[in-house]
Amino acid sequence: xxxxxxxxxxxxxxxxxxxxxxxxxxxxxxxxxxxxxxxxxxxxxxxxxxxxxxxxxxxxxxxxxxxxxxxxxxxxxxxxxxxxxxxxxxxxxxxxxxxxxxxxxxxxxxxxxxxxxxxxxxxxxxxxxxxxxxxxxxxxxxxxxxxxxxxxxxxxxxxxxxxxxxxxxxxxxxxxxxxxxxxxxxxxxxxxx
Numbered sequence: 001x002x003x004x005x006x007x008x009x010x011x012x013x014x015x016x017x018x019x020x021x022x023x024x025x026x027x028x029x030x031x032x033x034x035x036x037x038x039x040x041x042x043x044x045x046x047x048x049x050x051x052x053x054x055x056x057x058x059x060x061x062x063x064x065x066x067x068x069x070x071x072x073x074x075x076x077x078x079x080x081x082x083x084x085x086x087x088x089x090x091x092x093x094x095x096x097x098x099x100x101x102x103x104x105x106x107x108x109x110x111x112x113x114x115x116x117x118x119x120x121x122x123x124x125x126x127x128x129x130x131x132x133x134x135x136x137x138x139x140x141x142x143x144x145x146x147x148x149x150x151x152x153x154x155x156x157x158x159x160x161x162x163x164x165x166x167x168x169x170x171x172x173x174x175x176x177x178x179x180x181x182x183x184x185x186x187x188x189x190x191x192x193x
Contacts, residue, residue, distance in 0.1 A: 121176065125178055128157070129145050129156070129157070130145065131143060131144075131182050131183075132147070134166070134167055137166065138164070139152055141163075141164035145169070158173050159171035160172050160173065162177075168180070169181075
């Protein structure tokens with residue numbers, strides 16, 4: 001039987017794979033066998049036995065992996081010890097992703113509502129701009145005002161979008177605040193009802 005170039009390529013790939021396997025096992029193996037996690041080692045041994053048995057056509061029942069302390073539970077134990085050493089009150093921890101109440105303006109000083117009539121800059125802004133959509137709340141919120149999409153911190157006609165809460169967009173221009181509300185509040189049920 002003649003050896004074709006196809007067989008030579010297959011043989012070369014197989015030879016390279018065997019050389020890589022021998023090199024890995026002989027020279028690149030971990031120096032300390034204890035470095036392997038016992039759970040991983042037991043799983044690997046069980047999996048290997050299962051694969052070999054299935055290749056021979058045998059049925060093997062796989063025993064569950066021993067219940068040993070995992071890395072996650074070790075880590076949680078370390079965090080609890082640190083909390084005790086630092087005398088931290090774990091029952092009263094503020095959510096790191098919940099912004100401080102100080103970030104939200106609670107006073108209505110300098111806020112011009114959409115019902116204000118006049119001829120100042122805020123009244124002109126309110127007459128010429130309509131809030132068409134609100135997407136999200138908080139710092140990642142965006143709104144559509146007069147067919148222009150704005151994110152927190154972006155400007156439209158001299159007013160900067162500073163906050164979005166529910167159906168209301170708050171804009172500021174040098175301390176003068178205006179508030180745009182979505183139209184039709186009575187048509188859409190409130191989530192507070």
